[in-house]
Amino acid sequence: MADDLRDRLRHAFRWTDPGDGSEYLVSNRSGWWRDPLILSGLGEALADLFRDPAPTVVVAPEVTGFLVGPLVARALGAGFVEAYRAGARRPIAEPMSWAEVPADHRGQRQLLGVREGLVRPDDRVLVVDDWASTGAQVRALRGLFGTSYVGAAVIVDECPPPVSRELTIRGLLAEKDLDYGLP
């Protein structure tokens, strides 16, 4: 099943040239969510990267993490906690724990925050996201959870291998798998 899913992910992904003179192509991941077989298999496939010991809670950053994270939490029988990006919405009323994100793939510094008390000291925390590029979001969340952090499951891991090892990031696809989506 995992290999079939990887093939579907490869073929449903597109790079878009924004056509504004940009030197960069923009990732279009919407084909992943549009494919019913990807959507139904993705949670299990990402959960399989971290079954033993089973995480008790999935934490994922907005916005795409809010889509992928619950799929994985459901597959693991774990709970889900949102990690909000500061400034992306109206202020959250409840007390928050904030982590500074070192400069990410856009060179931007951000804050990621979770509501206090949702992650307990005896939890085993799995971070889930669609993509790890520099590992900045994952690193920030690991800093929030300390020894409760078990790793990060992502669809695409394009981090340098030493970063993936250091942060225990595991992915279904690597950068080279995305060549199918070139314009």
Ligand SMILES: O=P(O)(O)OC[C@H]1O[C@H](OP(=O)(O)OP(=O)(O)O)[C@H](O)[C@@H]1O
């Ligand atoms: O490893 P990093 O350098 O931290 O980059 C990874 C982040 O980049 C993407 O976010 P992006 O803001 O592009 O997309 P999103 O808002 O759709 O989640 C992706 O969803 C990760 O959260």
